[in-house]
Amino acid sequence: MSAFEDVKRVLASVAALALFALNEMRLFQTLPTDPGNGRTHALSMQLFGDFQTVYASGIDLAVRWGLLGLILAACAWAVAETLQPVQAKNTDPRR
Helix, strand or coil: CCCCCCCHHHHHHHHHHHHHHHHHHHHHHHCCCCCECCECEEEEEEECCEEEEEEECHHHHHHHHHHHHHHHHHHHHHHHHHHCCCCCCCCCCCC
């Protein structure tokens, strides 16, 4: 039995974390630092030691929290699959 036999749950968790990190970089780089244009939600963000307050819209917040939910679901799936007992393969010689 290989340690890398079924890595899809780990890859799903890593992919979800990568999507969240890319979205955080997008928010940090593209959102304005002054309120306006319907961007009323203030987010205090720190990226590579640079701290700033950006203003996000409701859609930006929905995407951010949705990706966080995706991360939690992928990690819960990985833990549930890891803790599940291994099913024995059929080793009946008559088959």
